[in-house]
Amino acid sequence: SRTMHCKGNSCSCSFEDYKLTTQWLLNHTSHRPKVAVICGSGLGLLADGAANKQTFRYQDIPNFPVSTVAGHEGCLVFGTIEGTSCVFMQGHFHLYEGYSLCQVTLPVRIFKLMGVESLLVTNASGGICPDFKVGDIMIIKDHINLPGFAGQHPLCGPNDERFGIRFPCMSDAYSKDLRRLVLEAGLELGCNDFIREGVYCMVSGPNFETIAEARMLRILGCDSVGMSTVPEVTVAKHCGLRVLGLSLITNKVSLDYSREEKVNHEEVLQISKMRAEVLQKLVATMISRCQQQSINTH
Numbered sequence: 001s002r003t004m005h006c007k008g009n010s011c012s013c014s015f016e017d018y019k020l021t022t023q024w025l026l027n028h029t030s031h032r033p034k035v036a037v038i039c040g041s042g043l044g045l046l047a048d049g050a051a052n053k054q055t056f057r058y059q060d061i062p063n064f065p066v067s068t069v070a071g072h073e074g075c076l077v078f079g080t081i082e083g084t085s086c087v088f089m090q091g092h093f094h095l096y097e098g099y100s101l102c103q104v105t106l107p108v109r110i111f112k113l114m115g116v117e118s119l120l121v122t123n124a125s126g127g128i129c130p131d132f133k134v135g136d137i138m139i140i141k142d143h144i145n146l147p148g149f150a151g152q153h154p155l156c157g158p159n160d161e162r163f164g165i166r167f168p169c170m171s172d173a174y175s176k177d178l179r180r181l182v183l184e185a186g187l188e189l190g191c192n193d194f195i196r197e198g199v200y201c202m203v204s205g206p207n208f209e210t211i212a213e214a215r216m217l218r219i220l221g222c223d224s225v226g227m228s229t230v231p232e233v234t235v236a237k238h239c240g241l242r243v244l245g246l247s248l249i250t251n252k253v254s255l256d257y258s259r260e261e262k263v264n265h266e267e268v269l270q271i272s273k274m275r276a277e278v279l280q281k282l283v284a285t286m287i288s289r290c291q292q293q294s295i296n297t298h
């Protein structure tokens with residue numbers, strides 16, 4: 001059943017909804033993932049390196065939304081990378097698809113209930129920082145939740161203490177340790193000259209920004225802009241997951257009326273494909289290292 005209860009901007013899936021899906025997955029797979037990876041637009045290939053794969057289509061998983069956007073396969077893939085059990089979402093959900101933010105973030109809470117400890121989120125975004133180039137990988141240092149400012153927030157509605165507290169702290173949403181580890185991994189893999197760090201801003205989409213909007217975002221301190229990730233990260237932080245965010249700069253956002261380039265989704269997917277292999281190596285390295293670090297610190 002697809003039993004989400006949404007009233008206005010307050011959405012709540014009941015604990016039983018999350019439990020039902022979790023139990024269904026636990027009954028259908030023997031994998032017990034410790035790390036979850038959300039693959040952004042065109043980045044489903046990140047799951048390719050996993051061994052002992054078991055794939056479920058979103059439409060076959062009870063309560064799961066389905067992907068409606070090109071570049072999002074709509075599959076949940078369990079597997080292992082260097083002995084670490086993990087799960088990949090090949091495709092994630094967006095506000096612009098018409099989903100409520102509790103549907104968008106439903107998988108995160110299911111991962112938590114399955115025993116996941118770390119979440120690696122990836123996405124495609126437009127570069128606002130003038131120093132960024134197409135193909136750069138931006139480690140997300142922080143975010144701006146623009147829809148959240150307007151009340152489109154996944155934690156609106158009754159708070160379920162079984163997941164987390166009413167007023168979660170967000171000043172440390174992106175783990176400092178994981179950011180350091182990914183910088184080290186990037187250096188070892190020889191991709192440090194296109195790894196950056198910055199602030200990601202979420203807009204609802206689905207249109208790309210006007211030039212005036214892009215200029216506003218730059219003044220607000222945004223380095224890149226996209227239409228996803230922030231709800232999932234917020235819900236992950238609320239329920240105590242460690243988070244790493246990697247944003248692939250697929251286009252430069254126009255900040256200037258004299259520029260003629262016009263962004264489109266095909267270009268976004270093309271750049272994602274181009275960088276998928278290197279991102280795959282980075283993500284694979286991070287899966288084993290972040291789990292190792294988590295074992296060492298507990």
Ligand SMILES: O=P(O)(O)O[C@H]1O[C@H](CO)[C@@H](O)[C@H]1O
Nearest residue numbers: 040041123124227228265268
């Ligand atoms: O889904 P992610 O990786 O964020 O992709 C980005 O690219 C798409 C637009 O081309 C939007 O979905 C935007 O959010």
